[in-house]
Amino acid sequence: MIIKSIRVQNFRCVKDETLHCKNLTILVGANGSGKSTFLRALEMFYEPNAEYTEEDFYARDTSNNIIITVTFTNLTEEEKRIFKSYVENGELTVEKELTWPKARGSQKYYGTSLMNPDFQAFREAKGEDLRREYNKLRDISKYSSLPPYKNKEEAEEALKNWEQQHPEECTRQRDRGQFFGFKEVGEARLERFTRFILVPAVRDASQDALERRGSVVTAIMDLVVRKTLAQRKEIMNFQEEVNKRYKEIFDPSKIPELHSLEKTLSDLLKNYAPDTSVKLGWREDVKIDIPMPEADVNLVEDEYPSSVSRAGHGT
Known part of the structure; x- marks a missing residue:
């Protein structure tokens, strides 16, 4: 399978845009036009627990939730078989939705x-209502072949089998696919067939913008700002x-605890060396250096400030 299109909604600078892909796709655009946003969106799609x-x-x-929709085409026969219930016109479409606040369950795949619309009541039911709704279905003549109710899992499996055998009775509906890390209806994982590897074409400016030894922003701040500040009279x-x-x-x-410890240690030491005592004090070369503040680097585009890591490489 290959990616046919990527739709990004409510993510960074993109409200709702779709990128149509070929075997080789090159993104060209002005700074801030969304090139890096699409790449990061695709990277997040492939990360089950994205930051x-x-x-x-x-x-x-x-x-407004972030939604990243990827449509795959050129599916192999094995992929078509495994994702049979999700494939339409030879294509597989998967959505990832991210909600706020970030917590367990805030990232879901669909x-x-x-x-079958008739099965919706059962799928929304809970507890004892599951058996009741399932038996209602079995009372309908065209569903009389469904096996007796035993538990939720077996009942759901029976309904899925019926849907696969009667596609003409079904309509396409959004369904939580659990493609990454969990089994879904096809008993397979999307990650078996497609991967995303981001290889930056340029140096990551977001790393240079961090205050740390050897970074560009630290060197500039030391040379231009902090060295001058240290010479100011008020500093x-x-x-x-x-x-x-x-x-x-x-x-x-002025520290009685120091003298108390000094006496205790001296008394203990005299048991072994009567002419010896302990003298406690501080080193004279202790000096407190005033720490200089660290830089917080942000970029402002269209009056909207954001960290360097969230801006395009060309900015």
Whole structure:
């Protein structure tokens, strides 16, 4: 199978756009046009537990869920057989929906499968209602061949088998597919047949924008900003005041606990060396250095600030 199209809804700078793909697809566009957004959306589609924040929702509106829809074509005979109930006109369409807040169950996969509308009441039922709704179906002549109810799992399997044998009685409906990591109706996983590997064509600017040893932004901040700040009179005076106050607070003569420990250790030591004692104090070379603030680098496009990691590589 290969990807035919990618539809992205409510993700970063994209409200609702569809990218139609060929065997070789090249994305060309101005900075901020959504090239990296589509690549990240596709990467998130392939990650069952993708990382995302409020900033990833279009206009930061978390009331509209992020939906990433991928349509696959050129399915092999094995793929058509395994995903039989989800395939239409030789194509397989899968949706991933991400909701907020991020929690267990906030990322779900859906497919469209052939389902009998008459079975909907059973599938929405719970507890004792499951048996009741199932028996109602068996009372209908065309469903009389369904086996007696034993449990929910076997009843659902019987309904699925009926749907596969009578596709003319079914319509396509959205169905939670559980394609990644879990068995679905075809007893297979989509990940067996398709993978996504992102190989950045350029250096990742988001890593350079982080404050850490060796990063570009750290080198620039040290050279242009922090070195100058350290020479400012008010900073130097503040540094001197902090160290002076530090010495006053930790003056050994003002710390009775230090003298108490000194006496205890000396008394213990005299049991073995009568002419020896312990003297406790502080090192004189202790100095408090005022830490300089770390940079928080954001890009502003169309008056909308966001972190560098959420911007395109060309920005």
